Amino acid sequence: MLFSFFHIVPQAEIPAFYLLTVRVIKMRNLQSADVFSQNDSYVTLRLPTACMDEARTKTFSNCRNPVWNETFFFRIQNVVKNILELTIYDEDGSSSDERLCTVLFDASRLQPGKTLCYNFPLNEKKEGELEVEFTMECMPNIPELLATNGILVSRELCCLKVQVCGRQRKIRRSKQRNFTFKVKGSAQDTRIVVLDSVSPVSTVFHYAKYCHPQMEVLLPNNRISTCCSSNKGIKDSLTVPLNRLPIGETVRIANDKAYDIFVTPENCHKNLDVRLGSDLCAEELDFICKRKRHVAAALKKLLHLKEDLHDDEVPIVAAMTTAGGARSMTAMYGSVQALQKLNVMDCVSYITGLSGTTWTMVNLYKDPEWSSKDLQCHITDIRKHMVKSKLCCFSPENLKHYEKEMHQREQMGYNITFTDLWGLLIETMLHDKPDPCKLSDQQKALNWGQNPLPIYLGLNVKENYSTLDYKEWVEFTPYEVGFLKYGAFVRTEDFGSEFFMGHLIKKIPESRVCYLQGTWSNVFSQNVLDALYLADCSEDFWHRWTRDRVIDIDEDTCLTLPKKPDVRTPRLFIPSGSLTKMLRDVVTMRPVVSQYHNFMKGLQIHNKYLENDEFCTWKDTVLDSSPNQLSDQVNHLELVDTAFFINTSCPPLLRPERKVDLILHLNYSGGLQTLPLDLSEKYFRKQGIPYPRTVLNEEERQNLKECYLFDEADNPRAPILLYFPLVCNSFQKYKAPGVKRSPDEMDDGQADVTSTIFSPYATGMLEYSEEDFNKLVNLTRYNVLNNEHMILQALRIAVERKKRQKRESLFSSY
DSSP, X not given: OOXXXXXXXXXXXSOOOEEEEEEEEEEESOOOSXXXXXXXXXXXXXXXXXXXXXXXXXXXXXXXXXXXXXXEEEEEOTTBOOEXXXXXXXXXXXXXXXXXXXXXXXXXXXXXXXXXXXXXXXXXXXXXXXXXXXXXXXXXXXXXXXXXXXXXXXXXXXXXXXEEEEOSSOOOGGGOEEEEEEETTSXXXXXXXXXXSSSOEEEEEEEETTSOOEEEEEOOSSOEEEOSGXXXXXXXXXXXXXXXSOTTOOEEEEEOSSEEEEEEEEEEOSOOSXXXXXXOOHHHHHXXXXXXXXXXXXXHHHTTOSSOOOGGGOOOEEEEEOOOHHHHHHHHHHHHHHHHHXXXXXXXXXXXXXXXXXHHHHXXXXXXXXXXXXXXXXXXXXXXXXXXXXXXGGSHHHHHHHHHHHHXXXXXXXXXXXXXXXXXXXXXXXXSSOOOXXXXXXXXXXXXXXXXXXXXXXXXXXXXXXXXXXXXXXXXXXXXXXXXTTTEEEEGGGTTSEEETTEEEEOOOOXXXXXXXXXXXXXXXXXXXXXXXXXXXXXXXXXXXXXXXXXXXXXXXXXXXOOOTTSOOOEEEEOOOHXXXXXXXXXXXXXXXXXXXXXXXXXXXXXXXXXXXXXHHSOOSTTTTOHHHHTOOOSEEEEEOGGGTOSOOOGXXXXXXXXXXXXXXXXXXXXXXXXXXXXXXXHHXXXXXXXXXXXXXXXXXXXXXXXXXXXXXXXXXXXXXXXXXXXXXXXXXXXXXXXXXXXXXXXGGOOOOSOSSSSTTXXXXXXXXXXXHHHHHHHHXXXXXXXXXXXXXXXXXXXXXXXXXXXXXXXXXX
């Protein structure tokens, strides 16, 4: 499968590079960080989109009003968002230097050919100022090949081959030579090469061509002659500016009587391996075309339609499940079995899941034709595993198996965490033997559109932030894994491999699906702030003491700066004190997160990203206005269970590209059954995402029925929602729709499904009695079967809506 769905910026459209000149002039009235003396101040300049190294001024000791008058130069690409960070430090020779504050300045504020001077306030009271002068000038046109979707930008990439060749025939073991090569900001960063024979040894670096790349080389302790023009002489280390090397030519940069070092830079012009774009991938579009034929035939039969439905009249129906550990896994079997019996499953195009329902989905999709078969065999098999003792998971044989699996996974190149062990435990709990299946294997169940497309959901989080402050939706399908917010996707079989600047750098074998199940249902990733949010407690106190202090600098502090609607206001960042930092570490610490190589590593943020509709739809974190932190060079994604934010798997269904018309909301959460519904509506409304109003009065909330239909007729962009809360209502008296229980069967209708602590179905329970298992499956099956009329009503509304939209579209085209 070739990924070519990205926009290449034609060379004629590429703006010229600009030369940004920054003169740090002076500082006035800086408040001392030390009670007994003035600051020993210096300023660092960081512009990661132009250069990976920090520049810095000299240090003024014991001075409140230092005058530097030092000038620094940056070559910037105008397509990307260039945020300059000016950080003031107090130098401390005995320990790490103390960061006093940071000014964030958007280079888009500058106009070519003009010089502007800015006095940045250094605290909220504006008692101190940093005076800086900026000049931006056009540079000679340097064409750069860019790929972008309006949110992320892939810069032109180079590959540097480094080779160390020995000259001696035989090298004693004691004479082995270690060479350390470092290209800051590259995909590999640092590599150590060991020369122990005359056979050449080599390594490779991938780096952005126009980000002022340079290689630092730490040589063996003997003194050698360097050949690089900027490093002539006898040294034990050298720095090689890579942009000065001729592309495609081999250059010797160092030589010694025992060895030579050669480097060869080459351009990387192959297609991106990360798909940049919000559209659905070609495989999913093909699947939907095939699935519609199944759905159209099923709807005609189910709704007794007189005529066949055309493709543009077929509604997209999705079944959405929620988390709840083994409870949600078990309950989902009953719901799906009922939808099958009603022939409604043939009308469903998508199934989404998180946490425990992913266990059910993975089991189902091992059978390429599961939705057309009787599920009783699946239910019988999972019952066997749910009633068995889970102590078997910790037998000596299984512990040896885990150790072997974890070692093999580490050898493949994965970063091992406890979540991987949790995935192996899930596998042992639910299977008789290791499951070799991978997520991409589920494509076999979609080849003819014979089953709905499964979508699994996770959250990407960031260290030292609560889930409420920072989270990004990540969807997993058998075809792709990607971010809703960034419109960045990779092939499922490549997820976990190493990427840089959108290119696949190192292929790692695809994970077995059990490891992903450990990620999707990671119950060990909750921190204190997440718990407060889910408990509906106020986080104001904790946020007051744990959030960074970021202040927008008032526009009237410098009237010479032009105002632009797409340009960030200068901001002042004041770091937290040691006590606050310690408190933040405690309340935001996650015991365990799942780590996978970051496939967006190296990609930069587009200059107009805040004007992109796709990004703004899912823009909901405290860092969305800080592009340097969104595109920082983190090596790993940190993935957690979605339920620690909102117990829903709905976000992938609300992507406008999927055009979902009807959602069957199958709720399996414990506790208050309306909470996931309320939190979802609140979130989607805040994001401006079309979603139906789910209004229930107090009486309805206290006495929930088995099914509710929510439809906003005046908002056709919002999907129809059919909500099935997990309640034990008429099931207490009826064992099947219209079939009452006998007095001896009344106990079979008593299922305490919503209690979060004392119920046999509490979320932490991993072992059920056979009676409790049967009750839960029978309950969820009954609740669906007993509301056949509501399901049919929702399907009729969806079909009528599609036909009406078609008529309106035809009418508007004339």
